Amino acid sequence: MSFLxxxxxxxxxxxxxxxxxxxxxxxxxxxxxxxxxHAGWAETSVDTWWRALTEAAARLPEALRREVKAIGFSGQMHGVVLIDEAGRAVRPAMLWPD
Known part of the structure; x- marks a missing residue:
């Protein structure tokens, strides 16, 4: 058993x-x-985060990925992702160094 x-x-x-x-x-x-x-703004597109996750996960050995039984998640400090009624991001995430 392993954890991601x-x-x-x-x-x-x-x-x-x-x-x-x-x-x-x-x-x-x-x-x-x-x-x-813009000057003083700090943001990241949620699509950038998703691409990074899929790319990083693909770099892990497939045999080890199959053994994962649970996932733990942590995120950068204060940030906000604004979403619409369908749960889609309406703009890039506004981040803590903004």
Whole structure:
């Protein structure tokens, strides 16, 4: 049995597979740029986060991915994702260094 940890950071997304004894089995990360479309703004598109997650997860060995029984998630500090009635993001996420 193993666990998948996902850390959504300000500048990168990290994933790790940990076994039941807390030993790291595999890790991967994907960096992305903080978007600053205007002076003082700090944001990231949720599509950027999704692409980073799928790319990082694909870098983990398939055999280890199959053994994952639970997922833990952590995210960067204060941020907000505004969504519409269907749950889709209406704009990039506004992040804490904004």
């Amino acid at each position: 940890g996902i850390d959504l950071g300000t500048g990168s997304l990290k994933v790790a597979i940990i076994d039941q004894h807390g030993h790291e089995q595999a890790v991967a990360s994907v960096a992305y740029a903080l978007e600053t479309p």
